[in-house]
Amino acid sequence: MSLLVVGSMAFDSIKSPFGEVEKVVGGSATYFSIAASYFAPVRLVSVVGRDFPRRTIDKLSSRGIDLRGLKIADGETFHWKGYYEYDLNTAHTVRTDLNVFRDFVPDLPAEWRDTPYVFLGNIDPRLQLDILAQVRNPRIVALDTMNFWIEKSPQLLREVVRNVDVLVINEAEVRQLTGEFNLVRASRMLMDMGPKRVVIKRGEYGVLHLSDGEIFAAPAYPLETIFDPTGAGDSFAGGFMGYLASRGTRELAERDYRLATMYGSAIASFTVEAFSTERLEALSRDDIAMRVSSFRSLTEFRV
Numbered sequence: 001m002s003l004l005v006v007g008s009m010a011f012d013s014i015k016s017p018f019g020e021v022e023k024v025v026g027g028s029a030t031y032f033s034i035a036a037s038y039f040a041p042v043r044l045v046s047v048v049g050r051d052f053p054r055r056t057i058d059k060l061s062s063r064g065i066d067l068r069g070l071k072i073a074d075g076e077t078f079h080w081k082g083y084y085e086y087d088l089n090t091a092h093t094v095r096t097d098l099n100v101f102r103d104f105v106p107d108l109p110a111e112w113r114d115t116p117y118v119f120l121g122n123i124d125p126r127l128q129l130d131i132l133a134q135v136r137n138p139r140i141v142a143l144d145t146m147n148f149w150i151e152k153s154p155q156l157l158r159e160v161v162r163n164v165d166v167l168v169i170n171e172a173e174v175r176q177l178t179g180e181f182n183l184v185r186a187s188r189m190l191m192d193m194g195p196k197r198v199v200i201k202r203g204e205y206g207v208l209h210l211s212d213g214e215i216f217a218a219p220a221y222p223l224e225t226i227f228d229p230t231g232a233g234d235s236f237a238g239g240f241m242g243y244l245a246s247r248g249t250r251e252l253a254e255r256d257y258r259l260a261t262m263y264g265s266a267i268a269s270f271t272v273e274a275f276s277t278e279r280l281e282a283l284s285r286d287d288i289a290m291r292v293s294s295f296r297s298l299t300e301f302r303v
């Protein structure tokens, strides 16, 4: 089944203890759509400036990602500048230049309004609400956000949270959004607002997945080489939602959500092995399947 994503497409300038890059391609919708395209047909809604590389757009399109919702506007592409210290779990923002996103009004192609799976990627909550108002009866809507929007648009963001099924968010943001340190209690508070599930990304500590009466904990894959954690969260979300969308029309069970969490974790573990989307875009189905089975042996035990 099809999967719709709205989110940022960006130039990222990143410094990590392992190197530095200037204006490489990034953005929540970019990472998400590449990751999800391994599983399901993806429809992308975003905006870039005329400075965005044609090569990247062609590459997305050649993966079958439907770009009818991508606007190429006069002006510069969104730019994020950030750095990581040895604690690769926390991204520090140096600059956020919204550029063409400032005046962006998303307009869903009419035939996309019935898309069953919707991911509201990290972007202005105003745009996330715009998309929500345009889709009809989606099966699952998931949401991601970050500190920038929690600080800038808390009211609008709460409105979005109230109207989604799944929150896919990192641990610092869960705490910031709720004012509660304990992640289990914070998730309960969020579920009381509307979402039925909260999927907490915890960087190298993996993922905590909470729903009514269930908690599932998945580790992150212990890698020897991590270059750049940028995009890990969005790649996780792409694998997670992509897997759910690939399940077809039947009712989703707890098992599907757990497997989706493992597929998301597998995909994210590749993203961090290189800067930008370099590693993420070069995977085979075997690579993904092998990593999922490595996860199985990593966590298997008997009593």
Ligand code: AMP
Pocket: 008, 009, 010, 011, 012, 026, 027, 028, 031, 080, 091, 096, 122, 123, 124, 146, 148, 149, 229, 230, 231, 232, 233, 234, 235
């Ligand atoms: P993550 O997957 O959480 O590491 O997100 C990484 C991506 O988020 C980067 O490629 C950035 O371009 C993008 N990003 C950073 N700040 C923002 C923002 N305020 N709004 C939307 N996207 C952002």
